[in-house]
Amino acid sequence: MAQAQGLGKRYIKAFFKGFFVAVPVTVTFLDRVACVARVEGASMQPSLNPGGRQASDVVLLNHWSIRNYDVQRGDIVSLVNSLYISRSPRNPEQKIIKRVIALEGDIIKTIGYKKKYVKVPHGHIWVEGDHHGHSFDSNAFGPVSLGLLHARATHILWPPQRWQKLEPMLPPERKPLRREQE
Amino acid sequence: MLRHALGKTFRFLGYTVQYGCIAHCAFEYLGGIVVCSGPSMEPTIQNSDIVFSENLSRHFYCIRKGDIVIVKSPNDPKSNICKRVIGLEGDKVCTSNPSDFLKSHSYVPKGHVWLEGDNLRNSTDSRCYGPVPYGLIRGRICLKIWPLNDFGFLDQKMLDKYLSLASEQFVICPFPFNAVA
Numbered sequence: 238m239a240q241a242q243g244l245g246k247r248y249i250k251a252f253f254k255g256f257f258v259a260v261p262v263t264v265t266f267l268d269r270v271a272c273v274a275r276v277e278g279a280s281m282q283p284s285l286n287p288g289g290r291q292a293s294d295v296v297l298l299n300h301w302s303i304r305n306y307d308v309q310r311g312d313i314v315s316l317v318n319s320l321y322i323s324r325s326p327r328n329p330e331q332k333i334i335k336r337v338i339a340l341e342g343d344i345i346k347t348i349g350y351k352k353k354y355v356k357v358p359h360g361h362i363w364v365e366g367d368h369h370g371h372s373f374d375s376n377a378f379g380p381v382s383l384g385l386l387h388a389r390a391t392h393i394l395w396p397p398q399r400w401q402k403l404e405p406m407l408p409p410e411r412k413p414l415r416r417e418q419e
Numbered sequence: 420m421l422r423h424a425l426g427k428t429f430r431f432l433g434y435t436v437q438y439g440c441i442a443h444c445a446f447e448y449l450g451g452i453v454v455c456s457g458p459s460m461e462p463t464i465q466n467s468d469i470v471f472s473e474n475l476s477r478h479f480y481c482i483r484k485g486d487i488v489i490v491k492s493p494n495d496p497k498s499n500i501c502k503r504v505i506g507l508e509g510d511k512v513c514t515s516n517p518s519d520f521l522k523s524h525s526y527v528p529k530g531h532v533w534l535e536g537d538n539l540r541n542s543t544d545s546r547c548y549g550p551v552p553y554g555l556i557r558g559r560i561c562l563k564i565w566p567l568n569d570f571g572f573l574d575q576k577m578l579d580k581y582l583s584l585a586s587e588q589f590v591i592c593p594f595p596f597n598a599v600a
Contacts (some may be wrong), residue, residue, distance in 0.1 A: 257441075258437055260444075261437070261440035261441045261443070261444045262436065262437065262440045264440070264443075264444050265439070265440035265443045265444060266440075268443070268447065269443065305497075306496050306497065317552075317554035318530075318554075358494065359494050359495075360492070360493060360494035360495050360496060361493075361494075382491075382493045382494075382496065382552060382555060383496040384491035384492070384493065384496035384554075384555045385552060385554050385555065386496070
């Protein structure tokens with residue numbers, strides 16, 4: 238009887254020890270290194286979700302590569318969606334996934350924004366979805382602060398026939414009119 | 420001998436990773452100690468004061484008007500700024516200088532907050548760079564730790580300062596600045 242109790246105590250101790258190692262390490266890994274997410278919506282068609290609602294793509298989000306806020310034009314990134322949507326416990330922070338079109342200092346021509354030409358301010362980026370017209374992006378809410386950058390989408394993981402590495406690809410008609418660094 | 424040293428190194432690395440991860444979780448989800456620099460929050464927070472900021476309010480969306488928050492700078496994501504929340508989404512805020520004759524007002528857009536430093540003459544805040552997205556807020560300052568003669572929770576101090584500020588604003592700005600919570 239005493240031996241069974243001793244065994245039970247040891248299991249509990251081992252459980253808590255494992256718990257306090259596994260949970261912080263996992264949480265830190267998912268916050269800082271990489272995580273996986275399902276893409277919803279049609280704003281990035283045809284690059285992501287070409288099949289619509291029947292087959293959502295699952296992408297690998299890489300936090301580590303943007304730890305210094307190092308993005309290029311053409312990258313697909315996920316942002317914290319704090320823009321023009323009320324935050325509440327019922328409506329928690331969602332992430333939006335878009336392509337970076339312009340960096341700070343670039344002058345670009347907008348599609349449907351309140352100003353026809355925009356110079357992207359310091360510390361901001363201009364993002365757009367590939368499916369113009371069906372995309373809630375910088376053409377609606379303007380330049381986005383780099384502090385809202387969440388991760389870079391590097392690979393499509395699911396469905397298996399769409400396994401691929403997502404390369405930075407800037408559509409030629411969306412190139413900036415004047416770049417800051419030439 | 421070598422295996423013994425290798426074993427020790429791996430154990431050391433293991434502990435470092437484990438405690439590093441616990442530290443990250445604590446700072447990200449609970450709170451941490453912050454050293455404030457700059458004159459923009461005087462007299463509430465002086466230069467080189469040490470304060471404790473808690474990060475739970477941000478995750479539970481309990482940031483209120485009058486809170487002092489730590490925010491990622493909108494123009495430089497690698498630095499943090501410390502300001503007071505003057506308006507939440509939907510509030511009417513005064514965007515002109517107190518010395519201007521014609522007052523201009525605007526409404527804080529959804530998903531944003533309006534920040535101002537307590538030292539209005541010497542503070543770059545939302546009056547310069549506009550409303551700040553809620554997602555940039557890192558934490559809320561609740562306790563001042565150093566200097567020891569000014570130790571204490573900032574809640575009551577905050578409310579007093581905020582009320583005195585709001586009444587000053589009311590005098591300068593003819594329209595009601597915003598409702599005191």
